[in-house]
Amino acid sequence: MLDTISADSAQSAARLGWTGVVRFLHLTPRAFLPMRAAESITLVAGRGIEGDRYMIGSEGGFYSHKPEEGRQVTLFELETLVALKRDAGIALGPEEHRRNVTVEGVPLNHLVGRRFWLGETLLEATRLSIPCRHIEEITGKAIFDPLINRSGLNCKILQGGTVRVGDAVRNAA
Amino acid sequence: MKARPITTVKTVVAGIEAAGTGIKLFTLTDPDRWELPPFKPGAHIDLHLPNGLVRTYSLCNEPADNTRYVIAVKREADGRGGSRALHDDIRVGDVIGVSLPRGGLDPGAGISRHVFIAGGIGVTPFLSMARHLARTGEADFTLHLIVREEVPLSAHLTSLMKEGRVVVHRTSRTGRPDLAPLIGAAGPDTMVACCGPEGMTDDFERATAAWPAANVHVERFVAPPPVIDPDAKPFTLFLARSGAEIQVRAGQTMLAALQEGGVDVATSCCGGICGACKVGWIEGKPVHRDRILLPYERERYLMVCVAGSDAERLVLDL
Ligand code: FES
Numbered sequence: 001m002l003d004t005i006s007a008d009s010a011q012s013a014a015r016l017g018w019t020g021v022v023r024f025l026h027l028t029p030r031a032f033l034p035m036r037a038a039e040s041i042t043l044v045a046g047r048g049i050e051g052d053r054y055m056i057g058s059e060g061g062f063y064s065h066k067p068e069e070g071r072q073v074t075l076f077e078l079e080t081l082v083a084l085k086r087d088a089g090i091a092l093g094p095e096e097h098r099r100n101v102t103v104e105g106v107p108l109n110h111l112v113g114r115r116f117w118l119g120e121t122l123l124e125a126t127r128l129s130i131p132c133r134h135i136e137e138i139t140g141k142a143i144f145d146p147l148i149n150r151s152g153l154n155c156k157i158l159q160g161g162t163v164r165v166g167d168a169v170r171n172a173a
Numbered sequence: 174m175k176a177r178p179i180t181t182v183k184t185v186v187a188g189i190e191a192a193g194t195g196i197k198l199f200t201l202t203d204p205d206r207w208e209l210p211p212f213k214p215g216a217h218i219d220l221h222l223p224n225g226l227v228r229t230y231s232l233c234n235e236p237a238d239n240t241r242y243v244i245a246v247k248r249e250a251d252g253r254g255g256s257r258a259l260h261d262d263i264r265v266g267d268v269i270g271v272s273l274p275r276g277g278l279d280p281g282a283g284i285s286r287h288v289f290i291a292g293g294i295g296v297t298p299f300l301s302m303a304r305h306l307a308r309t310g311e312a313d314f315t316l317h318l319i320v321r322e323e324v325p326l327s328a329h330l331t332s333l334m335k336e337g338r339v340v341v342h343r344t345s346r347t348g349r350p351d352l353a354p355l356i357g358a359a360g361p362d363t364m365v366a367c368c369g370p371e372g373m374t375d376d377f378e379r380a381t382a383a384w385p386a387a388n389v390h391v392e393r394f395v396a397p398p399p400v401i402d403p404d405a406k407p408f409t410l411f412l413a414r415s416g417a418e419i420q421v422r423a424g425q426t427m428l429a430a431l432q433e434g435g436v437d438v439a440t441s442c443c444g445g446i447c448g449a450c451k452v453g454w455i456e457g458k459p460v461h462r463d464r465i466l467l468p469y470e471r472e473r474y475l476m477v478c479v480a481g482s483d484a485e486r487l488v489l490d491l
Contacts, residue, residue: 030183030203030207033182060183062179065178133478
């Protein structure tokens with residue numbers, strides 16, 4: 001059943017459905033350090049975000065000992081923060097989830113394997129992010145369980161550029 | 174060199190300052206002066222010293238001062254070596270890995286008065302709290318500092334002493350003060366705390382025996398180990414392929430013990446859901462706790478990030 005409907009209809013649905021917006025941008029140069037908000041960030045194709053811990057060549061990230069092409073930039077849904085508050089009573093700020101870009105109106109979980117525009121940059125989604133136990137230690141909040149399956153999206157950067165808060169996020173053909 | 178996972182916050186020694194006989198203040202910052210992980214007043218951090226020792230110290234700056242960790246270290250000539258290493262070997266510019274801050278004092282909802290009793294260098298956690306309270310005005314406080322003669326960190330206490338918020342008791346002149354009158358009467362809005370040598374914390378516990386436990390806090394010189402499950406027991410891992418033996422401390426994860434022992438295991442979530450750290454086991458009684466292995470898989474595999482052992486010995490296929 002799934003193999004007959006998946007590829008085509010999922011693709012057309014993604015093409016039909018959505019336009020989102022960049023709400024927050026955050027980065028940090030090293031593991032465990034607080035994320036700092038930015039009005040704009042610079043994405044470098046094939047490498048990462050300038051000044052972030054997962055920029056290829058930086059050794060500052062918790063996962064930097066396992067370099068991964070697909071983790072050049074990470075995204076998170078604003079809707080998940082709203083849901084955490086609503087369903088679990090946990091107030092989590094966009095600076096606490098440790099992904100770089102908080103978007104609204106973007107169905108991140110549908111985008112694995114697909115390309116989309118983040119402002120003027122072109123990304124390819126490689127896999128869903130997995131929550132990390134250490135986030136509970138860093139934030140002091142019990143969010144590991146509620147974040148399973150909605151912990152954001154890992155992407156590689158096909159075309160670099162500047163991303164600003166308020167930029168549109170659109171599906172790429 | 175093989176890349177290792179990062180398990181500590183990287184800091185640089187940005188300053189070393191003499192702060193009384195045998196006491197030095199160390200200021201640790203991020204290499205780029207980025208904000209450091211947040212902490213509560215009087216929280217402590219573990220320093221992973223270059224010589225391999227891990228030592229715990231209270232932070233004496235306040236949480237709003239968020240780009241530095243400041244610790245006061247008294248040189249203990251016959252201590253276990255941590256303070257000697259810091260005093261004698263560490264220089265400005267050295268890199269020291271530290272843990273995330275733990276513990277600390279909760280300024281406390283509904284608390285309007287704090288009384289702190291400190292013995293000597295035990296003043297450090299309260300200095301952090303005092304700075305925090307003095308700045309925010311959240312609650313009133315008095316810090317009684319009991320010393321033999323010399324006041325440690327005096328340069329950092331002068332203004333608080335002038336305001337009468339820090340009261341110094343010199344035992345060389347007046348003997349050991351009776352703690353009960355310093356503490357005063359118990360009340361739901363009063364919090365009392367003590368940090369000092371054992372004789373002093375014992376006196377303090379006697380003086381506060383009738384107080385509600387929630388309003389009394391004792392901080393010992395030897396910081397308590399991080400809270401662990403009371404049922405947790407240590408066990409030994411035997412690695413069948415390499416022949417190595419690795420001790421897992423009570424409450425420690427198998428993963429942390431393997432990493433400490435220099436065994437590289439792939440990980441990702443560290444919470445038993447992703448499958449990255451799957452390892453075969455050969456003999457023993459693993460306690461699984463993961464959420465991905467199927468019952469028949471558990472007969473052969475375990476996830477080292479969350480699994481424990483119900484027997485003293487566990488043999489892994491590593
Ligand atoms: S690291 Fe994910 S299951 Fe152990």
